[in-house]
Every structure is written in C-alpha cells, then in structure tokens.
Amino acid sequence: MSSRRVSRPSRAQRAINEKAEEDSRRAEERRRKREAALVEEDEDAVAAKRLKLKNSDFTYNKPSSSTTTRTTRRRKSNASSAHPNAGTVALTRTQEQRTYAGVRSYRRESTVRDSTQPPSTLHKRTAYHDREPSETQEPANDDDDNNNGNDDINNANLYNRHRNHEGSDEDEIEDELDGSEPEDDRRARITRHGRKGNTDGEHSDTTASDSSRSSPSHPHRNHNHLPRKRKATDDSSTEADSDTDSKRAKRNSSLPSSSRPKASDYPRDVRAILSLAISIHRSRIASEAPFPDADLEGQIAEEAFQLACRAKKKHCKSDADLIKVITKTTSQMRGELKTIARSMVDLFFGFYDRSTKLRANRRRYKHLTADHAFLYEDPDKLEAMWCSPILFKLIKRMFFKKKNDDGIRSSEYFNPIKPPTIALAYAAVRCALDEWSEGVFDPVDFTTAAYKDVYDELRRGLAELAEDPEGERELTNLGQELWEESSARFGAAPHAKEPAFSQEARLTAIQHLKARAERKRQETGEEADVDQ
Numbered sequence: 001m002s003s004r005r006v007s008r009p010s011r012a013q014r015a016i017n018e019k020a021e022e023d024s025r026r027a028e029e030r031r032r033k034r035e036a037a038l039v040e041e042d043e044d045a046v047a048a049k050r051l052k053l054k055n056s057d058f059t060y061n062k063p064s065s066s067t068t069t070r071t072t073r074r075r076k077s078n079a080s081s082a083h084p085n086a087g088t089v090a091l092t093r094t095q096e097q098r099t100y101a102g103v104r105s106y107r108r109e110s111t112v113r114d115s116t117q118p119p120s121t122l123h124k125r126t127a128y129h130d131r132e133p134s135e136t137q138e139p140a141n142d143d144d145d146n147n148n149g150n151d152d153i154n155n156a157n158l159y160n161r162h163r164n165h166e167g168s169d170e171d172e173i174e175d176e177l178d179g180s181e182p183e184d185d186r187r188a189r190i191t192r193h194g195r196k197g198n199t200d201g202e203h204s205d206t207t208a209s210d211s212s213r214s215s216p217s218h219p220h221r222n223h224n225h226l227p228r229k230r231k232a233t234d235d236s237s238t239e240a241d242s243d244t245d246s247k248r249a250k251r252n253s254s255l256p257s258s259s260r261p262k263a264s265d266y267p268r269d270v271r272a273i274l275s276l277a278i279s280i281h282r283s284r285i286a287s288e289a290p291f292p293d294a295d296l297e298g299q300i301a302e303e304a305f306q307l308a309c310r311a312k313k314k315h316c317k318s319d320a321d322l323i324k325v326i327t328k329t330t331s332q333m334r335g336e337l338k339t340i341a342r343s344m345v346d347l348f349f350g351f352y353d354r355s356t357k358l359r360a361n362r363r364r365y366k367h368l369t370a371d372h373a374f375l376y377e378d379p380d381k382l383e384a385m386w387c388s389p390i391l392f393k394l395i396k397r398m399f400f401k402k403k404n405d406d407g408i409r410s411s412e413y414f415n416p417i418k419p420p421t422i423a424l425a426y427a428a429v430r431c432a433l434d435e436w437s438e439g440v441f442d443p444v445d446f447t448t449a450a451y452k453d454v455y456d457e458l459r460r461g462l463a464e465l466a467e468d469p470e471g472e473r474e475l476t477n478l479g480q481e482l483w484e485e486s487s488a489r490f491g492a493a494p495h496a497k498e499p500a501f502s503q504e505a506r507l508t509a510i511q512h513l514k515a516r517a518e519r520k521r522q523e524t525g526e527e528a529d530v531d532q
Helices: 011-055 095-099 119-124 142-163 168-180 183-192 202-211 225-247 268-287 294-312 320-327 329-349 355-375 389-399 419-434 448-467 469-490 503-531
Strands: 376-378 383-385
Touching: 268 294, 268 320, 268 329, 268 419, 294 320, 320 329, 329 355, 329 389, 329 419, 355 376, 355 419, 389 419, 389 469, 419 448, 419 469, 448 469
Parallel strands: none
Antiparallel strands: 376 383
C-alpha cells in the first residue's frame, strides 16, 4: 500500500502567509473604522466644528465671495464639551500648552461613550482638525501616547501647510461669528492684543483688519498668517517681476533690456547693423588699439556703428546700450585669440603635459622667454625675428577661419596685417607660454593689467624696426605675406575682385543691345503704317 507524502509549507512560507493575513486583518479593521467615522460625521458635524472653534486659540475667516466681512481672530483659553450628544472629549489646555498654541494643533478624538479607555488619555493623540484619514494613513497607535511631544509639532506643521488650502468650513462659521460680534468690542480686542488702533474712519478699519492678521505675542502664533503673508510677499514679488519684465525688452523688441543689454534684445534690422558694427569694431581694435582705454573704445564703437548704418543704408541713432553691446566684444576678441594661442603653444614649442617632463618644460620656458626667442622663426638659433610660424597660424585661425570672419568681412583693416595686430598676436603667445612657467599647465588670464605692458614692449619693438626705411619695407612685406597666406583660401578680397568680363566684351555687348533696340523701333513703325 503506497502512502502519499503531504507537503508542508516551510517556515519562511508560513511567515509570509501569517504576514499577509495580518495585513488583511488590519486593512479590514481600518475600513470598518472609516465607515464608522463616516456614519458619526453626520450626527456630530456641527458639534465638531463648534468644538474646533472653541479649542483653537486663533481662527481665521476669509471674506466670502458674496460678502466683504473683515478677517477676525478669536481667542479662547479653555474649551468644554460642545454638545451632550457629540461623543467628543474637549481639551482643557494648560498655560504651557497655550504658550505653544501656534505650533501645536490638537485634534479632538471622537469616541464612543461606553469606551473603556480613560478620558484623560483621549486627547493626547494629534492629527488634522477636520480631515478624515486617507486610505494610506495608518490609524493612531496607543503605544505612541508617551512620545506625543515631537509628533504634536510635526503634525501641527503638516496641518499648517494643509490648512492654507482647506478652511471653507471655518470661513462659514467665522462669518456667522463676525456678524454677531459688535464692532467696538472687536476693535477693543484688537487693541488689547497689542495692535495699532486708528480712529480715522475708513483707514482705521483697514489698519485693524490688516493688523489682525498677525500675532504679536509669540512668533509661532501667526502660523496661519504666514502663508497669507507669504502670498502677499509673492504677490509683491510678482508685481516687481512684472515691472522688471515690463522694463526688460522682449526678443525682437525695439527697446533694449535695462540690464546687461545684448544684441538679441533688438529687432532683426538692428541686429544686422549690430553684427556689422561689431565686426568693424573688433577689426579696428585688433589693427589699431588692442588695449584701448574707455574713451577710445567708446569712440571706436560709435564710429563702427555709424559705418554699419551707412553700409546697411539704415538710419539708427546709437545709445549707451548699443555702445555697450559693441564694446564688450573687445575683451571677447582678445580672449578668443589667447584661447587659440593656448592650443598651439605646446605643439609649436614642445611642451609635454607629463610629470616626467617638468624640468624640461621649465628649461624650455626660460629659453623661449629669454631674449624673446619665441619671436624668431628658429628659437634655438635666434634667426628671422618676428617671423615665427605660430604667428601665421594664429592670425589665420583667428581672423580668417571662415568667410564671414572679421578678416574677410572687414578686409580693409587687415590688408596688409598691421603692426598692432602682430604685436597683439605675440602678446597672446607670451600669455600662453606663461601657463607653462612652472613646468605644468596652469591657466593664466589674458588681462589688460597683466599683458598691456607686454604688448607695449612688442609694439615699441616693431615701431623701432619701422624707423629704418628698409625695416619699414620689410615689415610691410611681412604684413602683406600674412594677408595673402591667410586669405588665399577665400580668393581675393571683395574690394580687389577682378572683373568677370573684359572691357572688349562689355563694349561689344553694348553695341549689340543698341542695334537690337533700333530694330525693335523700326518694326513697330512699319506695323503702324500697315494698319493705317
């Protein structure tokens, strides 16, 4: 006779099953409690609201949509049972509890009269005043009665944040109380609480109503007022933002922004003028005064804007914001030049970003900066000064990389490349070299304060070279070579373009056009004679 073995669940499986049963039992218990609370709510609704009103130190009332009742506050020191059939135990607060009434918000627990739990412990649990527990909210546990201090404060903070969005029931009850309270008693109570009272008619009402929204006794007691104050602050900040937005020009607007103006603040036609003016300004700065003072920079920007207006055949009047948009490109141009020089220095002069090359990098830096060796075509032999290969590469990458770059767009300032541009390029190279002075790469800013003297020294060297007629001729040849090599990939300059057709072809075309017009007139005359 074969016996069948009955499989028994393991200990872990039994634990899981017991846990599931316990959770199901608790969920069913919570459901029954919620149903009981909903049944009791109809009977105790009015009594619970009255009890809540009595036990709250401060209550608020927002003006209803139909009436303009002023906001009031009521203060009660003690509370008693609101209704004999309410089934609610009222809370009598001590002096210490009233001191922190602004932080603590107690909920009166509804319970059955025949409950075996002593009434003295029913008020210890805290929660929201008039909110039913949600489905995800766990019921209060009696084991937490001794640790209700911090829970009271936490629950009160949650209640204060939630109460800003709920309170229509309080408003209806407060409307009834406001109508029953005499105006003189209300003003006296407001003044007694330490608020300013005026007797100037309408202004007095406004002051009393506004002042009654804050509590002078304790900083926590105006917890209901904080969201309103915050709302008022938000409204004021919104008004300030709206004022700022009204001053700030929108995109494609004819008015610029009041702070940090930029080209995108202006309409399309003005932006086109600004684009050309910026190109002219950058080109003049690079070829005339790479480190100008404020007056000279503004003068160059103004002249560039007027030239751009004439080129675009537009009549625009410049202002401070337009000039600021143009002048801020001066430092941008120098920064771009230095960034390009940084990417070339390590390759052209042999710097290595490795810890084993620190000593070699320092020796290389000292050799290049001593006697201005970095200016020579061969730094080791010191041959062909001012003809370093990095100069040609740097000028080409900075001003002639694209066909709409400054070197092509404003070619009249770069044909040939002028000595200030050469000195500026070498000053940027010197700044990039200084980043390797300690043997490792350490960024250095290409600022006016640090490198204007370096530029002035290089500029004086070129000026001394130009004092000799032969040196001036060679310097001009260097500038012309820089121009031709940099602009070769874009063809000839716009103002030096060769004619598309020869002079003979143009004269022949003119003769044929005249003969064609004469034949057309003759044919038209013959047709008119035939018609007659």
